[in-house]
Amino acid sequence: MGFYFAQFLTGLANASSLFLIASGLSIIFGVTRIVNFAHGSLYMLGAYFAYTLITTLDAGGFGFWTGVILAALIVAVIGAVIEILVLRRIYRAPELFQLVATFGVLLIIQDVTLAIWGAEDLLGPRAPGLSRAVRIFGEPIPEYDIALIIIGPVVLGLIWLLFSRTRWGVLVRAATQDREMVGALGVNQRWLFTSAFMVGAFLAGLGGALQVPRESVSLLMDLSIIGEAFVVVVIGGMGSVTGAFVAAVIISVLNAFGVLVFPQISLVLPFLVMAVVLIVRPYGLFGTAASAHGPPTVPEAPMKPMSIAGIAVVAAAVALVALLPRLDDGFILVLMIDVLIAMLFAASLHFLMGVGGMVSFGHAAYFGLGAYAAALAVKALGLPMLAAMAFGPLVAALGAMIFGWFCVRLSGVYLAMLTLAAAQILWGVTFQWQSVTGGDDGILGVWPARWASSKPAFFYLALVLSVAGLVLIRHLAHSPFGYVLRGGRDSPIRTEAIGIDLRAHQWLGFILAGAFAGLAGVLFAFSKGSVFPDALSIGQSIDGLIMVLLGGVQALIGPIFGASAFVLLEDYISRLDYWRAILGGVILVIVLAAPNGIAGGLSGLWQLVRGGRKTGERA
Amino acid sequence: MSVLSVSNLSKSFGGVDAVRDVSFALGAAEFLALIGPNGAGKTTCFNMLNGYIRPDRGSVTLEGVELVGRKPRAVWRMGVGRTFQITQTFPSMTVRENVQMALISHHRRTLNMTRRATRLYAEEADTLLARVGMAEEAARPCAELAYGDLKRLELAIALAHRPKVLLMDEPTAGMAPSERIALMALTGEIIKSEGVSVLFTEHDMDVVFTHAHRILVLNRGTLIAEGTGPEIRANPMVQEVYLGGGTVFKGEANDA
Numbered sequence: 001m002g003f004y005f006a007q008f009l010t011g012l013a014n015a016s017s018l019f020l021i022a023s024g025l026s027i028i029f030g031v032t033r034i035v036n037f038a039h040g041s042l043y044m045l046g047a048y049f050a051y052t053l054i055t056t057l058d059a060g061g062f063g064f065w066t067g068v069i070l071a072a073l074i075v076a077v078i079g080a081v082i083e084i085l086v087l088r089r090i091y092r093a094p095e096l097f098q099l100v101a102t103f104g105v106l107l108i109i110q111d112v113t114l115a116i117w118g119a120e121d122l123l124g125p126r127a128p129g130l131s132r133a134v135r136i137f138g139e140p141i142p143e144y145d146i147a148l149i150i151i152g153p154v155v156l157g158l159i160w161l162l163f164s165r166t167r168w169g170v171l172v173r174a175a176t177q178d179r180e181m182v183g184a185l186g187v188n189q190r191w192l193f194t195s196a197f198m199v200g201a202f203l204a205g206l207g208g209a210l211q212v213p214r215e216s217v218s219l220l221m222d223l224s225i226i227g228e229a230f231v232v233v234v235i236g237g238m239g240s241v242t243g244a245f246v247a248a249v250i251i252s253v254l255n256a257f258g259v260l261v262f263p264q265i266s267l268v269l270p271f272l273v274m275a276v277v278l279i280v281r282p283y284g285l286f287g288t289a290a291s292a293h294g295p296p297t298v299p300e301a302p303m304k305p306m307s308i309a310g311i312a313v314v315a316a317a318v319a320l321v322a323l324l325p326r327l328d329d330g331f332i333l334v335l336m337i338d339v340l341i342a343m344l345f346a347a348s349l350h351f352l353m354g355v356g357g358m359v360s361f362g363h364a365a366y367f368g369l370g371a372y373a374a375a376l377a378v379k380a381l382g383l384p385m386l387a388a389m390a391f392g393p394l395v396a397a398l399g400a401m402i403f404g405w406f407c408v409r410l411s412g413v414y415l416a417m418l419t420l421a422a423a424q425i426l427w428g429v430t431f432q433w434q435s436v437t438g439g440d441d442g443i444l445g446v447w448p449a450r451w452a453s454s455k456p457a458f459f460y461l462a463l464v465l466s467v468a469g470l471v472l473i474r475h476l477a478h479s480p481f482g483y484v485l486r487g488g489r490d491s492p493i494r495t496e497a498i499g500i501d502l503r504a505h506q507w508l509g510f511i512l513a514g515a516f517a518g519l520a521g522v523l524f525a526f527s528k529g530s531v532f533p534d535a536l537s538i539g540q541s542i543d544g545l546i547m548v549l550l551g552g553v554q555a556l557i558g559p560i561f562g563a564s565a566f567v568l569l570e571d572y573i574s575r576l577d578y579w580r581a582i583l584g585g586v587i588l589v590i591v592l593a594a595p596n597g598i599a600g601g602l603s604g605l606w607q608l609v610r611g612g613r614k615t616g617e618r619a
Numbered sequence: 620m621s622v623l624s625v626s627n628l629s630k631s632f633g634g635v636d637a638v639r640d641v642s643f644a645l646g647a648a649e650f651l652a653l654i655g656p657n658g659a660g661k662t663t664c665f666n667m668l669n670g671y672i673r674p675d676r677g678s679v680t681l682e683g684v685e686l687v688g689r690k691p692r693a694v695w696r697m698g699v700g701r702t703f704q705i706t707q708t709f710p711s712m713t714v715r716e717n718v719q720m721a722l723i724s725h726h727r728r729t730l731n732m733t734r735r736a737t738r739l740y741a742e743e744a745d746t747l748l749a750r751v752g753m754a755e756e757a758a759r760p761c762a763e764l765a766y767g768d769l770k771r772l773e774l775a776i777a778l779a780h781r782p783k784v785l786l787m788d789e790p791t792a793g794m795a796p797s798e799r800i801a802l803m804a805l806t807g808e809i810i811k812s813e814g815v816s817v818l819f820t821e822h823d824m825d826v827v828f829t830h831a832h833r834i835l836v837l838n839r840g841t842l843i844a845e846g847t848g849p850e851i852r853a854n855p856m857v858q859e860v861y862l863g864g865g866t867v868f869k870g871e872a873n874d875a
Contacts, residue, residue, distance in 0.1 A: 300711045301711070301760060302711060302712050302713045302716060302760050302761075303711075305735065305737070475732075475733075476732055478735050478736060478737070479731060479732045479733065479734060479735065479736055480723045480728050480729055480730075480731040480732075480734060480736045480739060481729065481730055481731060481732045482732075482736065483712070483716070483719075483720060483723070483736040484720070484723075484729045486709070486711060486712070487709050487712070487720055489711075490708075490709040490710055490711050490712070491707045491708065491709055491710075493703070493707045494703075494707035494708060494709060494776075496690075496691050496692050497691060497692075497695060497701060497703075497707065498692075498695065498720060498721045498724045498725075498776065498779070498780070499692045499693075499695040499696045499724045499725070499780065500692060500724050500729055501692060505729065505730075508730075
């Protein structure tokens with residue numbers, strides 16, 4: 001009995017930490033409609049600042065708590081800087097831009113933190129006066145945990161007071177309901193958004209600072225918390241602070257007991273709970289339908305079939321690439337295979353989100369499924385390479401079929417979050433299921449068949465499969481089926497009103513996108529000769545999103561440019577010091593300066609040239 | 620000879636009766652208006668005919684076949700088309716492609732992955748666009764259209780499935796007076812040439828009394844009058860609803 005109660009209290013203490021970060025995330029989303037990927041970074045910064053302040057001030061209980069509050073305040077100021085420099089410029093951009101931009105901020109903060117505090121984990125002091133344990137039902141409970149259990153509800157109460165009893169809170173709630181109206185009433189929205197972002201950043205910083213006595217401060221804190229924080233916000237309902245509290249308690253307490261039954265559950269449990277909640281309540285426990293969507297986007301131009309000249313240019317480009325093995329059969333060829341795989345992966349993601357309007361934050365799931373299925377087909381089932389290459393996309397399609405069935409029931413941010421959850425569940429499974437997947441050690445020795453084992457031979461195989469995949473995806477986008485997906489993206493109401501079962505079509509689209517991503521994964525596995533859980537990590541999903549964004553969401557040709565540019569860029573800057581910060585900076589520049597991507601920029605240039613020519617003729 | 624029969628249609632939201640025991644029939648090639656003050660239950664009524672809202676009680680039959688319990692897309696398949704109060708079109712497609720989409724669905728080719736969508740039923744789409752006077756606009760991006768043109772486009776989309784019944788929710792809302800007359804005249808022509816029956820809701824009484832063959836008046840969820848233009852004009856209950864205060868129905872409300 002005492003043991004279970006202690007476990008329950010541990011769960012509640014964890015819930016408090018989780019609530020602090022999730023409430024900030026939820027407030028920021030509620031007001032600005034931005035899914036802030038960099039929120040984990042603010043949490044991490046809170047911990048680092050608190051560590052420095054506490055160890056410098058070193059004045060007992062007063063110094064500790066002063067340090068914690070000061071750290072949170074510093075993070076709030078950093079939040080304001082981020083909001084003013086970056087987010088303010090992308091409030092009207094689609095969700096994808098915002099996610100990728102905040103991911104850029106995350107990368108920069110990672111390297112800045114590394115530069116200031118170094119790569120070593122830092123072990124902070126215990127909280128003065130709260131460093132011992134009390135016995136409850138005979139079980140030792142750390143005093144600090146009890147303090148956290150109290151702090152959580154106190155902060156919830158303070159947030160409630162702030163939102164219901166101050167003029168500021170009323171304005172923020174009004175802005176959450178109707179931004180234009182609040183603007184029309186003469187309220188300075190810029191200031192309102194900045195201050196709301198500061199409050200969210202303060203809470204994240206506070207959450208991080210309060211973790212110092214509980215865990216070592218490390219550079220991994222940002223990404224390790226962000227997945228769970230997203231889940232809590234989604235379960236609670238985006239924008240609802242009370243929901244975040246309830247969800248944090250549910251997740252943490254379930255986790256505390258779940259690990260007793262099945263120790264590995266902590267990696268997947270939050271995502272499983274989220275999947276169940278979203279199916280029963282598609283907008284989370286306390287969310288409403290209105291909170292699912294970001295701002296409407298500018299409609300894209302009607303699609304045009306490729307002109308004869310365009311086909312000729314593409315054919316010439318493919319022919320040129322095919323000549324590559326004559327020039328070099330070493331490093332450049334390997335890099336080119338990477339580019340081809342990335343193109344196929346990015347195009348499959350673009351088909352899902354650009355054509356189908358279903359933004360996936362976890363498309364790596366199907367890339368990884370394909371890679372693992374092919375690797376296991378070779379290693380465990382002893383299948384020949386070509387059979388394994390067919391097996392991979394099939395398994396990826398099957399995975400997309402299962403997860404897609406749930407995902408297409410949602411839309412907007414909720415759909416994106418559920419795809420993220422699906423990817424995290426799969427990542428957790430591959431990571432934990434060592435006997436089959438090899439866990440962290442991955443699967444090694446996945447080499448191509450003898451006839452394809454030379455670099456040029458495998459290059460041609462990759463070229464044929466990628467180009468075939470890209471042509472097929474393009475063809476699909478122009479087919480009646482592709483038009484139905486575009487229609488569903490433009491107007492779900494109209495699509496249903498002309499007798500189309502949109503969900504069924506979206507489901508099929510999801511499956512097809514998964515199969516193509518699986519094919520890319522298969523090629524990846526054979527080109528590297530190994531597969532690791534990284535193949536289905538958040539990082540891989542984000543890479544895909546950056547490629548699509550880089551190329552331009554509104555152009556079918558975009559992913560091809562985006563993937564090439566990304567792979568080449570990453571290959572170059574990953575050799576530099578602080579390459580994360582550089583990559584983050586590049587991402588921000590692209591999002592802020594060229595929101596239509598490379599393809600959009602090129603077509604803009606083309607129009608400029610053509611327009612110029614026409615006026616020239618007239619003159 | 621009615622095409623669409625509605626009997627005892629009822630729906631309440633949280634104890635408030637939005638629509639109560641509404642019964643009427645829509646005849647072949649009839650142009651029937653459903654009017655009433657704001658909050659009278661017109662839209663709820665409409666949404667029940669389409670399958671967007673499931674009624675608590677009552678039935679809707681199309682040529683004798685029950686529609687209640689079917690999804691909107693199934694209702695459309697059976698021959699009930701609709702246009703929306705706020706137009707719903709595909710802005711990232713051309714005007715012609717918008718109609719082609721409806722035709723692709725009509726011909727059950729939505730799962731086709733081999734053909735090029737823009738090559739399917741292009742002529743059929745142009746014929747429909749010509750029918751609503753939009754032939755010139757066929758190649759334009761839908762996002763560029765003026766509001767009145769969007770309404771006409773919706774009409775062409777609705778005609779793609781050769782509906783028996785067309786439901787038009789506030790077809791002239793937000794349009795200039797001249798546009799209103801043109802759109803309703805066009806609808807009238809279509810009723811004559813295609814033999815389709817139209818039920819529409821409308822706030823503009825000029826439009827209603829000029830074009831509708833017959834008028835239904837809804838107030839507080841119940842049908843209070845039914846008849847031709849002159850009959851409705853002369854009906855004292857209708858006059859009270861539109862001209863007098865809301866108190867005249869006190870007695871009725873208490874009875875319920």
